[in-house]
Amino acid sequence: xxxxxxxxxxxxxxxxxxxxxxxxxxxxxxxxxxxxxxxxxxxxxxxxxxxxxxxxxxxxxxxxxxxxxxxxxxxxxxxxxxxxxxxxxxxxxxxxxxxxxxxxxxxxxxxxxxxxxxxxxxxxxxxxxxxxxxxxxxxxxxxxxxxxxxxxxxxxxxxxxxxxxxxxxxxxxxxxxxxxxxxxxxxxxxxxxxxxxxxxxxxxxxxxxxxxxxxxxxxxxxxxxxxxxxxxxxxxxxxxxxxxxxxxxxxxxxxxxxxxxxxxxxxxxxxxxxxxxxxxxxxxxxxxxxxxxxxxxxxxxxxxxxxxxxxxxxxxx
Numbered sequence: 001x002x003x004x005x006x007x008x009x010x011x012x013x014x015x016x017x018x019x020x021x022x023x024x025x026x027x028x029x030x031x032x033x034x035x036x037x038x039x040x041x042x043x044x045x046x047x048x049x050x051x052x053x054x055x056x057x058x059x060x061x062x063x064x065x066x067x068x069x070x071x072x073x074x075x076x077x078x079x080x081x082x083x084x085x086x087x088x089x090x091x092x093x094x095x096x097x098x099x100x101x102x103x104x105x106x107x108x109x110x111x112x113x114x115x116x117x118x119x120x121x122x123x124x125x126x127x128x129x130x131x132x133x134x135x136x137x138x139x140x141x142x143x144x145x146x147x148x149x150x151x152x153x154x155x156x157x158x159x160x161x162x163x164x165x166x167x168x169x170x171x172x173x174x175x176x177x178x179x180x181x182x183x184x185x186x187x188x189x190x191x192x193x194x195x196x197x198x199x200x201x202x203x204x205x206x207x208x209x210x211x212x213x214x215x216x217x218x219x220x221x222x223x224x225x226x227x228x229x230x231x232x233x234x235x236x237x238x239x240x241x242x243x244x245x246x247x248x249x250x251x252x253x254x255x256x257x258x259x260x261x262x263x264x265x266x267x268x269x270x271x272x273x274x275x276x277x278x279x280x281x282x283x284x285x286x287x288x289x290x291x292x293x294x295x296x297x298x299x300x301x302x303x304x305x306x307x308x309x310x311x312x313x314x315x316x317x
Contacts, residue, residue: 150223192219
């Protein structure tokens with residue numbers, strides 16, 4: 001088994017995100033990506049050959065037995081996550097699931113119930129939390145005790161998702177599959193528990209266009225979510241306090257503005273976010289620490305559910 005100095009990591013899936021996770025984990029000292037499985041063995045074999053992974057397995061059972069991995073990374077399609085996670089829950093390894101952890105709310109609740117019943121340690125790969133832009137804002141805002149006003153801008157293009165090969169069931173629940181990435185910033189920056197969600201411009205499934213909602217926390221923090229469906233727009237997050245304002249637009253970059261100033265100052269971005277898919281290198285290092293039993297900021301399945309429930313409250317689904 002993995003020990004305190006060496007961590008064996010196993011990969012499930014052989015698509016784009018599997019490749020990016022492999023690159024990130026192989027860059028972490030003391031980590032060996034020891035095995036991979038995928039529903040398409042030829043794709044797993046290709047990745048194994050490219051990255052020097054020693055074992056290609058035909059099942060989750062075989063992957064666990066042969067790799068002796070302490071951490072398994074699930075990078076499977078949304079509609080497969082429930083069944084694959086259930087297979088993973090049979091073993092005592094730490095699990096890092098690609099987001100979303102469920103293609104809709106009932107699916108997410110079932111995955112969470114299965115994990116709890118099995119006593120599994122499950123984390124969700126919300127990599128935007130690990131962008132150096134996000135990390136800088138989190139660090140700087142700790143010293144500011146004032147109320148926070150969080151403004152999130154979302155943009156979604158479900159037709160493009162269909163054209164890219166996403167199943168209709170996933171696209172019909174696209175706010176869970178994709179909008180959750182932006183809405184998760186409420187869970188990350190809003191202090192306390194959500195007190196209320198007030199739709200300002202409700203979701204209209206028959207005519208998807210503009211969605212807006214006000215989110216209030218029992219701490220006094222509040223925020224506005226706004227989304228443009230089937231039209232151009234950015235993904236962005238702004239965290240406002242009386243003393244200082246931070247903005248991430250796009251989310252991979254950032255700037256800040258102090259009270260009394262008009263000039264925006266840029267946030268320095270870590271080289272990892274250029275060398276790897278943004279957020280993945282730091283997240284990989286954090287996941288290894290979590291698998292070793294250390295206390296980390298890696299988001300748990302329960303934290304992911306908070307953001308999924310916010311999606312449900314905002315969109316009324």
